[in-house]
Structure formats: C-alpha cells, structure tokens
Amino acid sequence: MPPSDRSRDPALSNHQSPITNHPTRTALRVALVAGEASGDLLGAGLIEQLRARHPGAEFAGVGGDAMRAVGLDAWHDASELAVMGLSEVLRHLPRLLRLRRGLRKRLLDWRPDVFIGIDAPDFNLGLERTLKRHGIRTVHYVSPSIWAWRQGRAAKIGRSADLVLCLFPMEPAIYARHGVDARFVGHPLAELVALDPDRAAARAALQLDAAAPVLAVLPGSRLGEIARLGEVFLDAAARVAAELPGLQIVVPAANAGCRAALQALLAGPRFAALDVHLLDGQARTAMVASDVVLLASGTATLEALLAKRPMVVGYRIAPSTAFLVRLLKLMKVDRFSLPNVLAGRTIAPELMQEDCTPGNLAAAVLHWFRDPAAVAALDPVYRDLHLQLRRGASSAAADAVDKLALPALPGPSP
Template sequence: MLPSDRLHGTAVSNHQSPITNHATSAPLRVALVAGEASGDLLGAGLIEQLRTRYPDAVFAGVGGDAMRAAGMDTWHDASELAVMGLSEVLRHLPRLLTLRKHLRARLLDWRPDVFIGIDAPDFNLGLERRLKARGIRTVHYVSPSIWAWRQGRAAKIGRSADLVLCLFPMEPPIYAAHGVDARFVGHPLAEMLALEPDRSAARTALGLPHDAPVLAVLPGSRLGEIARLGEAFLDAAARVAAAMPGLRIVVPAANAGCRAAIDALRAQPKFAALDLQVLDGQARTAMVASDVVLLASGTATLEALLAKRPMVVGYRIAPSTAFLVRLFKLMRVDRFSLPNVLAGRTIAPEFMQEACTPENLADAVLHWFRDPQAAEAVQPVYRELHLQLRQGASATAAEAVGRLAAPALPALEAAEPRP
C-alpha cells in the first residue's frame, strides 16, 4: 500500500520528481486504468496532453507500454485486465475481483484528484462507482455502445462517472436525456488515418499488383467471430472470384490464433482454388490497398470508413443471444454498423444473423465492383464523417478532464485541436 504522501507534498513515481505547481501545495494527481492495447494508446495520448497543461502532474494506475512511455507509474500492467470471452472471464473472475479490491484500496490511500477509467466497462464502472462514493472525481473514457443496446444504461453509467468522454457524436444526447454530463471528444483513429489514403503505397507494401481488383476480407479479430463468420465470408469471396477473373483476396489475421483458424478454413477443398493471401496483422494496410472490403461489424468498419473504401458488413451472434435480443428488444437501432449509424442512413450494405449468407454478401460485394459510380458517390460522405470525428481527441479530452479535476489550477496554454 502506498503511504499517504500527499500530506507531505511528495509523490510516488517511477519517473523524475514532479515540479510543484505554485498555485497549490501538491501536484495534480491523475489515476488511470486501461485494460487493453487500444485503451493503452488512448491513455498515453491523454497523459501527454494533460502534461502539456499541468507539467507537474503525476500519473499512476494500470496501463501498458504506451502509458509507461508517456510517464505513468504503472502499478499493474494492462495485460492483467485483458481477458475476452465468457469462459475466460469466468476463469479469471476471482483474480480480477481481488485485483480490483486491492486497486480500490490503493487509490483511496493515494487520493487522486481524478480517476479515469478507459473503456473496460465491466472492470472500470464498478471501480468508478465506489471511488465516486468516496469523493473522488471520476471519468469514463469511451462510452459503451448505448446507442445500440439498452440506452437506459446511460443513467447507470452516470452513477459511476462524473463525466463520460465519448468518441462518437450521437452519444452525448443519450446521456443528456438521463442527466449525465458527457462530451464528444472525437475518435483518435480519425487523427491517425490520412484524409487521402495512399492505395498505391499500400499495394506496394503488400506486394499486390496495382491493376488487379482486390478484395479485403476481415471475418473478425476474435476466434468466436471467425467461427461464426469465417466460412460464410470465404464462401462469399469465392463467389466473387468466380465472377471476377484476376481477383486478389487478402485476409488479415489479428494474431496467431486467428491465423490458425483462417488457415483451417482455407484448407477446405472448396477453397483450394481461391487466390487468397493471409496476412499477419496489417488490417489497415489491407483495407487501404483494396477496392472493396468485406468485414465483420465492429471498430474495423470505422477503419474502413476512414480508409474511404466501399464495404459490406456482416455479423452473427450466438443463436441463444440473438433469441434474447429479439425477445427483450435489446437492440434499439435499425442499423448496426458504425458507418451507417454515423451517416444516419445506409452507406454500407449490412447483413445480420440469418441474412448474413454467402449469397447476400457476394451480391453486395459485386455491386461495388460493378458500379464504380456508386463507389465514388460515397467518398464525400466518408470524408465528411472523417472530418467530423477529427476533433483532436486527446487534447479535447484533456481539456474536459482538466476542467473537472483541477478547476482552480492554472493550466498552460495548449494547442487548439486539429481541424
């Protein structure tokens, strides 16, 4: 347990001693918890921007390499929280509950000015609620998908977080309806991807011919997704290839386990003649290099939008889950893929559950290949949405956190968010 060193004006850190802010007897203390790679990157960007405003600030909590490099004292590594799937969560539940209990005690002893839970809602929201009850200001960074599932959760999230930082513009109004303070800060991916992606460079990087039609196929980054979607996606790709001589197909695999699952599907006799290249990672490069993308619903659809590529979206959930979703009317939107939700209309054909068949997927993919004018018509929409999401997410988030955590502290002038 850390000593209550705030009383003595010092801070425990693996890094150099902070410069004391002359307006206060102690530096700003910021605790953060990130549970996976995407959260680690978000946390690092936020730390860097907070440090430009409060150079003496001290950061501690749970994070990965990026947050450590940004100057955070990591009490636990983010990998300790990174578990996926119901069976894995259940297996690790006792350890996770013990970790959260010890972390809560350490945070209450350290008394940060603000606690920021980055995504990982199952772990962070409960922790935030208990810290908030003890008088610590709390922020939840990355809203769960309340726009799609059970919007009433917004009120529950508000009981945990004083402030919710949202990546998408349709989220704050839902929170406002439940009296919860939420701010749209933009999406970091919109900063990372160029407004004008370089298809030629991407094809060169992947060794693809510049004059051939290319289809990128992304059946998901988790084994369960590949099990439910992989065969249908490859079957659809085979149908497209039969109608388009010379088609090149690239399939990025998120990790070694996903590659093994994809290779097992590819080994089926019906796919033996398919001109298919499995990649280790490089999903973003594959999208930029392609003419059309066939992919599972999720964050990858946002990347395809930012890559300015026509896409077809498919998704299947476990039949039992689908039954419960329909029975209790848990899904509150007519469209489920992010590009369509952001645009407020269908710009990417999407097929859910029983409609996610090889025939439907292949027909929609072939439409994009056969109608270049339709593919060109969505480009201005993609660009407009890209600009809408490009709000300087880390800087905007840091400004909102600073106003909540340190309203009395003078903040240094920070650069305006990039247009």
C-alpha cells in the first residue's frame, strides 16, 4: 500500500506514525480547533509556548483573533462553532456537519503531527476519534465536567484523545480509572487574576461609592439562565437591599441579548427603587468591586473564588431534566459549584432547584454581609486554591503536547 493510501486506512493502529505523507519534514505541524472565546485564548497561549520551543512550527485549524494574532493559519473562524442551546444547535446542525466533514478531509490531507481539540466536545471529540484512527496523535484540552456528570464518559473521551489536558486537579484521577492519560496543567484564569485583587480600583472603574455596600448579581450568561434565574436573583437582591440601606447592585450582562432581557426584568415596578448598575460585560471587575457575589453555578464561580469574594451559588434547570438527573443518578457529587469541589468542603452556600428561592438566597447573602469574621476566614482558603491552579497552564500544556508529538517527527525540530 503506498503511503498516501495507507495514511487514510481506518484500520491503522492508533499509535502509528502520522507522518508517512511527509518523510522529509522536520518542522512540527500542529492543528488546533477552538470553538469559542475562552478556547481561543487557551489556544493562543498554547501556540505561543509551542512556537517558543519550535520556531519553525506550523499551526493551522479553527480559531479566533487571539490565535490568529500568534500565527494560526485559520481555515475557519471560531465563531462558526460557537452555537449554544438545543434549538440553535439543531438549526445549525447541517452546516456544522458539513464544516466538520470538510475539516476532517483537510486535516487528513495536511497530516499534522498532533491535533488539539480545545473544549467544544460535541464537535471536537468525533473529529479527534477519526484522526486518531488514521494515526494522528490527538489531544483534548479542557475536560468536560466528568467530576460532576457521567464519569463513564472518561473512557469514551479516551477513545478519541491520546491525551487529555485538565484544568482542575481532581480530574486526572477519574481518567486514570478508565486507563486514559490525563494531565493537570492548571487554569489560565489563575494566571490572569491577581492574588490580591484591588477592590478600590474596581469600584472607581465602575463609578461606585467606595464606602457603600456592593452586591454583584450574575444570573447567567445565557438567555435560558436569565429566564430561569433573573427574576429570582433580582427578587433576592431587593430583599437584601431592604435590609442594607445604600446597597449598590451591579449586574454584568454577558452580551446585548442578555442586557435586553435584564433590562426588561428591571423595568418592573418591584425593582424600580433598587440602585442597580447594569454593565456591559466587566463581570470580573464587578466581582472584585463587590462585598458579596450572588451568581449562577458555572465558570463564574471560579472567577469569584479568584476575586476572593464570598459568594452564594444558585441554579435551576428544567423540572423534567432535574427529574431525570435524580432518577438516573447522573450527578456524582454532593457539591456542584467549583469552589466547593476544589476545596473539598462547602465554602459557598449552594441553593439548587427547589431551594433556589428569593428568600433562601437573600438569607445566605445577608449572612456574608453580617459576619465579617466568616468572610475573613475565607481569604486563606481562596489564596491556597488560587495557588494550586496557578501552574503556568500554557507552558505545562505545551510540555505535555511536546512529549506526545515529538516522537512523530523523523528528525530534530529546528
């Protein structure tokens, strides 16, 4: 079988050298696919670190402005993959399938030494599985939340990826139970956020009264989350304001759609008397400026931890989904917010589903305002967790990719 045909034989061993089409090439060739803004930043950091090790390396695939700025030959823009919500995914599914088919063919023709799928598991894992069958080494960067949901997915992910790069320290052990190579590389956000955030500067940037109490309210970055949580969170904030004269409430909106939805809620007579500062983005600044954060479960809870602010975490999912989760026992942890999972104990009150009521949320928020000793006790815990996550993620990820990809090269990299 000639090399060009052999490279496309799906029966090839998963570990066969992926460079049969390029027997004389010595420069590292890396393909990456990132599907949203956070993945674009991860990809940019990784490209910078790999290029420092391999100045002649080639990088191509799917990314955004940050990855292009550091040298990615972008065959498609990351925005083409940024689709959220079931109805939106279904509407775009034919286009996404066409894009993945075309990308798969182009990648098999280009023959990278390693393919790195950055997050976007629904798109990337299938692509990784095909490329792995064709002898191309594959990496999945950012593990899905297997620590919380369906840990058996780890084995499936291992069938797609030769290596999984994890942002959290509890994840590799789960993969190890399924025989999957996974490495904790740290979280890039831990590098970006200062160990001692400047509250006074954040309040000045948002034009807030430096002496008055501040509550940050983040009901989610998606319209569905705002529909389920927006009114509940604002009602809780109103109850807190009734107990704390002069309370300033900052509400960051993730995008124009979220801002419009929040404005519609705030236009109601129940919230007319509140001192609300509706922001365009600036979620991290809002958290740093605050005394307490009320927020939906998700990545924002990690940002609140890094901002060193006490928080109350609430969440609601559709009742039918909640019923199935409980019936099938899909949730494998007692705690669902990242600060509590990382700490191994409850450091942030969690109010889920039926417990996520305005009264419960307000009582938990008021506890933080009224107990400064409890707030002070959080600081060393937050700093320790911050330092655990501050591992030089991009450099650590590049080291792991290097070890996987370099055996594919027939000679030394330049």
